[in-house]
Amino acid sequence: TGAGAFALYLAATADQAKQGSLILGVGIVLSLIGFVVIGPLLAGGVVRVLSAVLLRAFGPVGRMAERNALRNPRRTGATGAALMIGLALVACLSVVGSSMVTSATAELDKSVGADFIITAGNGGKPLNPATVKAVEGVEGLGHVTRMKETPAKVTAPDGTSESGQLLAAEATYAEDLRRETVSGDLAAAYGDDAMSVGSEFAEKAGVKVGDTLTVAFDGGRTAKLKVAAITSDDTGLDQGAMYTNLTTVERYVPAERVPLDTALLAKADEGSKDQAYAALKTAVAKDPTVKVMDQTDYKQALQDQVGQLLNMVYGLLALAIVVAILGVVNTLALSVV
Incomplete structure (x- = not known):
C-alpha cells in the first residue's frame, strides 16, 4: 500500500502526461494489491467501527454479526476483497467508456466540418x-x-x-x-x-x-x-x-x-x-x-460501439461478482457452522 501511495504521488507530480499515466496505472495496481494483502488487518478495525456506529442498533443480531466477522479476519478480508475488485472493475470500465465517448465527441466537434x-x-x-x-x-x-x-x-x-x-x-x-x-x-x-x-x-x-x-x-x-x-x-x-x-x-x-x-x-x-x-x-x-449519417448519427454510432464493448465486459464481470457473492454466502455458512 505504501508503494501504491508513493506511485500515485509521483503521478500527481510528473511533468510528462504519458509518464504520469503509466505511473498512475502502476500505482493503482500496487494499491489494489496492498489492500488485498492487508485486508485481514483492516477487517478487524473496520468491523469494530461499523459495530460501534451501526451494528449495535440491531441488538443481538448485530453483535452476532460482529463476532462472526472478527472470528476469522482473513476470511472476512478475502470476502471483502473479492467484492471490492468486482465493483472496482465495473466502476473503472464505466469511467473509461464514458471518457472514450466524451473524447470522441469532442474530437468530432473540433475536427469534422462535413454535415x-x-x-x-x-x-x-x-x-x-x-x-x-x-x-x-x-x-x-x-x-x-x-x-x-x-x-x-x-x-x-x-x-x-x-x-x-x-x-x-x-x-x-x-x-x-x-x-x-x-x-x-x-x-x-x-x-x-x-x-x-x-x-x-x-x-x-x-x-x-x-x-x-x-x-x-x-x-x-x-x-x-x-x-x-x-x-x-x-x-x-x-x-x-x-x-x-x-x-x-x-x-x-x-x-x-x-x-x-x-x-x-x-x-x-x-x-x-x-x-x-x-x-x-x-x-x-x-x-x-449504404449509411448516411449526420454528425448526430455518427456520435450515436460511436456510443453504440463503445456500449457493445462494455456490455461484453460487464457480462464477464457479472460472473466475477457472482463468484464474490458465493464467497459471502460461504463465509456466512461457515460462521453458522
Whole structure:
C-alpha cells in the first residue's frame, strides 16, 4: 500500500502526461494489491467501527454479526476483497467508456466540418459507383468530397520508407476534416504532384516542407511528390495519414487499378441541411448497405460501439461478482457452522 501511495504521488507530480499515466496505472495496481494483502488487518478495525456506529442498533443480531466477522479476519478480508475488485472493475470500465465517448465527441466537434458522412456499412467497404453518382446529384449540397485509400510505398530523401494506405481525396476534404498542420499549407497538398505527411513520419525521416518523396503506387507507376504540408499526429482522426489529390492517383495508377471510393463527405447549402439529409436518404435507398449519417448519427454510432464493448465486459464481470457473492454466502455458512 505504501508503494501504491508513493506511485500515485509521483503521478500527481510528473511533468510528462504519458509518464504520469503509466505511473498512475502502476500505482493503482500496487494499491489494489496492498489492500488485498492487508485486508485481514483492516477487517478487524473496520468491523469494530461499523459495530460501534451501526451494528449495535440491531441488538443481538448485530453483535452476532460482529463476532462472526472478527472470528476469522482473513476470511472476512478475502470476502471483502473479492467484492471490492468486482465493483472496482465495473466502476473503472464505466469511467473509461464514458471518457472514450466524451473524447470522441469532442474530437468530432473540433475536427469534422462535413454535415454528412456516407459509407458502405462497416469495415471500410467501397461504395458502388452508381451510389456515388446518385449522391453527387442530390440538390441542396454545397459540395461532395470523394475519398479513396490506395496502397503505396513512400520513401524519404534519407532512404526511410513506409508502406501503407495513401489517402486520396478532393481538395474540399481539407474543409470537411480540419487537420492541424505543423508546417505548410494543407490545401496545397491537393495540388499537382503534391502531398502531405504526418508529423511522426516527418520527424522519423527528417522530412521538411518542400522535400520531394518517392511514392511507388501499388499496381501503378512511381511518382515524385512534393511535401506541401506536415500535419499534426496529435489527433484521434486520420492519425498518421498522408494526403494527396485524386487526380494524382489517377495519373499514376491505371484506370482499372484505381480503387473505388471508400467514403463520401458532404456539406449542405446554408439552410438546406434537413432537406439535403432527407434527399440523401432517398438517393441511396436502393443500396441497403449504404449509411448516411449526420454528425448526430455518427456520435450515436460511436456510443453504440463503445456500449457493445462494455456490455461484453460487464457480462464477464457479472460472473466475477457472482463468484464474490458465493464467497459471502460461504463465509456466512461457515460462521453458522
